Amino acid sequence: MSHEMKHDLKKVSAAFEIAGDFIHAEPYGSGHINDTYAASFSQGGTPVRYIFQRINHNIFKTPPALMENIERVTSHQQKKLASAGDASRKALSLIKTRCGRAYSNDDEGNYWRSYIFVEKAKTYDIIETPDQAFQAARAFGEFQKTLVDLPGGRLLETIPDFHNTPKRYAALEEAIQRDVKNRAAECKAEIEFTMKRKEVAGLLIDMCAKGEIPERITHNDTKLNNVMIDDTTNEGICVIDLDTVMPGLVHYDFGDLVRTSTSPAAEDEKDLSKVKMQMNMFEGLIKGYLESAGAFLTPREKEYLPFAGKLITLEIGVRFLTDFLMGDVYFKTKRPEHNLDRCRTQFKLVQSIGEQEDKMASFIR
Numbered sequence: 382m383s384h385e386m387k388h389d390l391k392k393v394s395a396a397f398e399i400a401g402d403f404i405h406a407e408p409y410g411s412g413h414i415n416d417t418y419a420a421s422f423s424q425g426g427t428p429v430r431y432i433f434q435r436i437n438h439n440i441f442k443t444p445p446a447l448m449e450n451i452e453r454v455t456s457h458q459q460k461k462l463a464s465a466g467d468a469s470r471k472a473l474s475l476i477k478t479r480c481g482r483a484y485s486n487d488d489e490g491n492y493w494r495s496y497i498f499v500e501k502a503k504t505y506d507i508i509e510t511p512d513q514a515f516q517a518a519r520a521f522g523e524f525q526k527t528l529v530d531l532p533g534g535r536l537l538e539t540i541p542d543f544h545n546t547p548k549r550y551a552a553l554e555e556a557i558q559r560d561v562k563n564r565a566a567e568c569k570a571e572i573e574f575t576m577k578r579k580e581v582a583g584l585l586i587d588m589c590a591k592g593e594i595p596e597r598i599t600h601n602d603t604k605l606n607n608v609m610i611d612d613t614t615n616e617g618i619c620v621i622d623l624d625t626v627m628p629g630l631v632h633y634d635f636g637d638l639v640r641t642s643t644s645p646a647a648e649d650e651k652d653l654s655k656v657k658m659q660m661n662m663f664e665g666l667i668k669g670y671l672e673s674a675g676a677f678l679t680p681r682e683k684e685y686l687p688f689a690g691k692l693i694t695l696e697i698g699v700r701f702l703t704d705f706l707m708g709d710v711y712f713k714t715k716r717p718e719h720n721l722d723r724c725r726t727q728f729k730l731v732q733s734i735g736e737q738e739d740k741m742a743s744f745i746r
Contacts, residue, residue: 390403393433394406396479397479398477401422404421411506411606414440414624415434415624418432418433419498432498435493436491438492445492447539448492454623455473456475457528457531473623476496499618499621501613502609502612503612505606505610508641510665517608519670520608520669520673521635521638522670522673524620525674528597538627539625540601540625546582546692546699547583553575556707562708568724571721571728589630594682594685595679596629596630602637603638605641609621632685633689635690637693638670639663643666644656644726645659649723656726660744663737663741671683687741690734694731697727705721
């Protein structure tokens with residue numbers, strides 16, 4: 382990786398309960414939000430690696446509460462995996478600081494955490510085969526299943542209303558009304574598309590409020606690159622990036638898998654004829670997900686899995702459209718139309734999912 386070291390990792394690591402001598406560290410991974418480093422220490426003559434992350438406190442406003450979530454989740458995973466062996470490769474293991482905390486503060490007001498480095502496994506950015514879809518979905522299903530019985534009350538919502546589609550709609554309507562960049566005229570068709578589908582926005586939230594589907598602990602960022610894939614077996618072994626782990630609906634996680642892995646096109650593809658929901662990829666996701674999550678899901682939760690893909694894709698499209706209207710204040714853009722292009726691929730995928738919903742439902746049955 383070419384980017385330079387922004388932080389003195391030798392100094393940062395001194396706060397953590399790590400035996401041995403610091404050798405070196407380098408930036409690691411492709412994450413956009415936190416600063417991530419891999420650091421090596423000599424332990425009895427063998428180099429051992431740890432991950433260090435600076436939590437982006439502009440996005441996550443309460444790092445101590447976020448770290449309490451992560452500490453609760455990872456220690457519960459470790460307890461459950463202890464008897465099966467290989468626990469430190471199948472779930473993240475937090476390294477405590479020398480004063481026994483889950484995170485450390487440096488002099489500049491940054492929050493740092495450290496994990497054991499999961500060796501002989503890596504992440505991939507794009508799902509290209511039904512088997513990768515299977516592995517990713519199975520790993521996220523396993524993750525949810527492990528946390529069904531997490532003790533100690535509700536987790537903190539690290540980003541409140543993250544998947545609250547009605548609130549995303551409200552933000553869009555405000556952006557249309559204000560039209561600060563005079564862009565509403567060039568996306569009339571997209572605005573019309575969203576308004577036609579407005580009545581489904583609150584469906585899952587309403588069902589949960591009525592007790593028809595349960596609140597669960599969900600990951601909320603189920604991209605393939607948040608699963609470590611074993612170098613030898615190609616199995617999805619460890620779910621990472623736990624900042625957005627919070628109370629939610631299983632449909633948020635499964636829906637985002639459908640959104641990010643069933644279409645062969647890039648998120649900002651201009652040629653919309655390339656955007657489609659591929660049934661073989663959906664089948665890989667469903668097989669993998671039900672293999673692990675099938676044990677705890679209610680019939681009603683299963684029934685709404687096809688709808689989930691449509692809803693989450695619509696919601697993200699709404700967010701891209703809102704950002705386009707507001708003048709690109711949230712998502713990074715490379716060209717004036719970038720967010721509109723992203724919005725259009727999402728809406729094309731929503732259409733494609735809608736056309737195949739019956740087929741998807743009968744495959745689940």
